[in-house]
Amino acid sequence: MEYSEKVMEHFARPHNVGKIEDADGVGEVGNAKCGDIMKMYIKVDDGIITDVKFNTYGCASAIATSSMATDMIKGKPVSEALKLTNKAVVEALDGLPAVKIHCSVLAEEAIKAAVKDYYDKNGIEYDKELFKEDSCHYEHHHDA
Amino acid sequence: MKVYADNAATTKLSEKALAAMMPYLTETFGNASSLYDIGQQAHHGVQFARQTVAEVIGADTNEVYFTSGGSEADNWAIKGVAEVMAKKGKKHLITSAFEHHAVLHTMQKLEKDGFEVTYLPVYENGIVKVEDVKNAIREDTALVTIMYANNEIGTIQPIAEIGKVCHEKGVIFHTDAVQAVGHLPINVKEQNIDMLSMSGHKFHGPKGIGALYMRKGIRIPNLIEGGAQEAGKRAGTEAVYAMVGMATALKDANDNLESNMKKMSALRDRLIDGLLKIDSSRLNGDRNCRLPGNVNISFEGVEGESLLLYLDLQGVSASSGSACTSGSLDPSHVLLAIGLPHEVAHGSLRLSLCEANTEEEIDYIIECVPPIIERLRSMSPLWERIQKERGNA
Numbered sequence A: 001m002e003y004s005e006k007v008m009e010h011f012a013r014p015h016n017v018g019k020i021e022d023a024d025g026v027g028e029v030g031n032a033k034c035g036d037i038m039k040m041y042i043k044v045d046d047g048i049i050t051d052v053k054f055n056t057y058g059c060a061s062a063i064a065t066s067s068m069a070t071d072m073i074k075g076k077p078v079s080e081a082l083k084l085t086n087k088a089v090v091e092a093l094d095g096l097p098a099v100k101i102h103c104s105v106l107a108e109e110a111i112k113a114a115v116k117d118y119y120d121k122n123g124i125e126y127d128k129e130l131f132k133e134d135s136c137h138y139e140h141h142h143d144a
Numbered sequence B: 001m002k003v004y005a006d007n008a009a010t011t012k013l014s015e016k017a018l019a020a021m022m023p024y025l026t027e028t029f030g031n032a033s034s035l036y037d038i039g040q041q042a043h044h045g046v047q048f049a050r051q052t053v054a055e056v057i058g059a060d061t062n063e064v065y066f067t068s069g070g071s072e073a074d075n076w077a078i079k080g081v082a083e084v085m086a087k088k089g090k091k092h093l094i095t096s097a098f099e100h101h102a103v104l105h106t107m108q109k110l111e112k113d114g115f116e117v118t119y120l121p122v123y124e125n126g127i128v129k130v131e132d133v134k135n136a137i138r139e140d141t142a143l144v145t146i147m148y149a150n151n152e153i154g155t156i157q158p159i160a161e162i163g164k165v166c167h168e169k170g171v172i173f174h175t176d177a178v179q180a181v182g183h184l185p186i187n188v189k190e191q192n193i194d195m196l197s198m199s200g201h202k203f204h205g206p207k208g209i210g211a212l213y214m215r216k217g218i219r220i221p222n223l224i225e226g227g228a229q230e231a232g233k234r235a236g237t238e239a240v241y242a243m244v245g246m247a248t249a250l251k252d253a254n255d256n257l258e259s260n261m262k263k264m265s266a267l268r269d270r271l272i273d274g275l276l277k278i279d280s281s282r283l284n285g286d287r288n289c290r291l292p293g294n295v296n297i298s299f300e301g302v303e304g305e306s307l308l309l310y311l312d313l314q315g316v317s318a319s320s321g322s323a324c325t326s327g328s329l330d331p332s333h334v335l336l337a338i339g340l341p342h343e344v345a346h347g348s349l350r351l352s353l354c355e356a357n358t359e360e361e362i363d364y365i366i367e368c369v370p371p372i373i374e375r376l377r378s379m380s381p382l383w384e385r386i387q388k389e390r391g392n393a
Ligand SMILES: Cc1ncc(COP(=O)(O)O)c(C=O)c1O
Pocket: B008, B009, B068, B069, B070, B071, B072, B074, B100, B102, B147, B149, B150, B151, B176, B178, B179, B198, B199, B200, B208, B210
């Protein structure tokens, strides 16, 4: 197993690490038993994600995908952030080892969870289909 | 600074071993079965190697069979005894819960073939109880196999006592001594060991060579049919350079055994004491009954792969029992076997030393680890939760 230079860069010096105390949305996914938890904080202004921070407990690829994913949604409209796929994050990192793909799924789900929290808190209507309990990618981490 | 602290994974080939190997890779290239001079010289190399290995573990020369390494020796011993004993209606095997996968996966294969396997507990200290072995032995027990020292947490098992119990009950006793040979004093006769596996690359020998000791009188099926090598039990032209390299490294390790053990235990204890100063850390495995070079510590709230990769960025090579490092989905079965919760097992760090490590290197590790732990904890939602639960947030 080998990490790309991009992954190592984002792992060695991750961007957007931290918390936002007065966040507009917070999402947490993963669990300690599996060895990974990702927590995302977003600040939204006029439908635009003006700031985003993360806290991650997990492997190098979990930290690198958190860093890359937060970079990719910063300054973007919320609706666009929702479209971010783990595949796009993996590509931006020049790939991940196959056994590490689930860590990138976690990043996608953490962003979705933060946006959902923002929608819920602000009474914004949304298509429930977008947030289906879709953690099956993740669950197989458990028992595969 | 570069510090290699993963000697349980593999060790650096010693200069002495390399020098002893070179002639067999160059001028003395003959086949050890050939009758002319360079063949005979190669044959002498094989003899020297077998005799040396036998002497170090207190065996007779014709009780040592070379293999490709520890995994092969484990597989051969266990499957071989199982096959022979099954014919006598004995289809029960006893092992421990925290063996190396070379043993555990062999056991799982035999279970599929209809054998029954008892996995003895190793308790919080990582040590098998002799009493448990005694109680587990039945009329139909074919083999007891318990590792000499664990590869992850370094705990040393009561081998001589286990062997005694086995012999009292007439059961064959095998031990995977891959982590112990060259690091601890071993005498197969005094310690009631019937079969023992070893591997060259764990004591500064080359990779791809190991040996199985098998007491005279024990018969198992041949591993490879063909020529007369290894008494016809494992055919194939000998890798003389590898055998000689392993034997030379082993002899060197054995000649310096006491001073190496003393030096390494002092380094180990310094490292353990230094790292346990970190908040919410724990030593895994018995503190005293452990390999002179083994340190295994868990840090709550951090994940092991990140920890070891940050250490790598600082030049320190280590390993971890987290699920993320194994590429599998669960943390190390060894850490689970000693009762660690999953999340604590994920935060484990193994540092395994050799006699070439220095105090400066140990102090460098002790200096490197705390800021990494702090950094990982500062971004860990798990650590945040732990702190909240403890009322520290
Ligand atoms: C306890 C134990 N048994 C068996 C092995 C396998 O040895 P080898 O790599 O020589 O096949 C190892 C080393 O990885 C080990 O630590």
